[in-house]
Amino acid sequence: MIKPINATMPGKSGTDAYISPMLDIDGVSVHSLAERFGTPLFVVSEKQLRRNIRMAKRAFSTRLPKVVFAWSYKTNYLDAVCRAFHQEGSWAEVVSGFEYDKALSNGVPGDHIVFNGPSKNREDLEKALKNSSLIHIDNLDELYMLVELAGELQCRPQVAVRVNLNAGTLPVWDRFGFNLENGQALDAVSKIMSFGCMDLRGLHCHIGTFILSSKAYGIAAQKLADFACDIRRLFGVAVEYIDMGGGFASKNTLKASYLVGADICPSMDDYAEEIADAFHKAPFGKGEFPALLLETGRALVDDAGFLIASVLTNKRSAQGGRYTVMDAGVNLLFTSFWYNHKISPAQLYSQHFENTTLYGPLCMNIDVVREQVSLPLLNKGDLLVVHNVGAYNMTQWMQFITLRPNIVMIEENGGTKLIREAEKFDDVTRLERL
């Protein structure tokens, strides 16, 4: 395929500095949102969320007979976001007892909850067993605990083995699950078979996150498919599904990247083509073609999230460079540690641009949202929109120095709803004991 690269070519003075102002989000004025809900303010576009999951489903289900998306709760577990994905048919993928309870409270049936994670405790596992959830085993202690619980609760755990493998990307994530290449994964499967008290329903792997190579998924899918065929041959069990985890890149720009993220990020079709191709080439038995499960997180939600912030002040560095301070910092934008988030002013401006260091409001030197960004002149009170913040910010944010802000959703029908209230003094102090 030939793909257009939309980034402007650098000239002798660097890349084109022009950026367009962002006056509205899905037709709702940024200034009116800030007036109504204050700043900083997270805004989630329901339209974009749904567009993303529908496109992703189309890319995979046109290539494979059975595809299930399980929404990765840790990526964004706001109920409004999770429920939109569940309404689109997504199951839930959780990694803790807390996330498990959230999925249940969002009405997800137990057998549509995929329970991953390296730290499931006895209580979590009991709950998952009682609800017939799919438990993805991370380590042998968990496997033995399941054997014990199967006896105590008189049930058959429905399990998958989490596998780690070398898909050609670095670093190889070998911390979670059982290694395929050195035989740990086969050892785990044979233990499951010899205990005989569980049903091995699937295989799982999550090769990493923000994987810019779609080819890596082809390699991982082929290795898992071959492993599934080995299990069938050795133990007579055909796994029902292969879960390829998450990790597809979003359109954000990594700090180390030369080209903008939107230009180098593979499309859903690229990822789907690689995985489907590997599945179709595998020698699965007749009627035994496994379902594909996906736990895609950031690629489905990142570009549906925006953060509106107000300029607090402009100042000059000791060398004369421009510093702009806004009211949202790394406390709300955890991802600004590794992304150069796109920033748009939310009002019209003159053509004078200047390289600026964009700071957050914290009394902490590392509170830098962009080390260098070309911005027009901005006055105190002007608004900025930070793009692609839908993944891992509304879950990894910190209550540090200031309180967490409001989150609104712009609904598909154009309405605006507050989906999480800003924290108040009491929300934080309520838990303290003197």
Ligand SMILES: Cc1ncc(COP(=O)(O)O)c(C=O)c1O
């Ligand atoms: C097991 C598992 N599945 C899915 C995801 C979602 O990953 P991503 O947001 O990169 O798609 C993660 C995130 O790290 C994960 O650990």
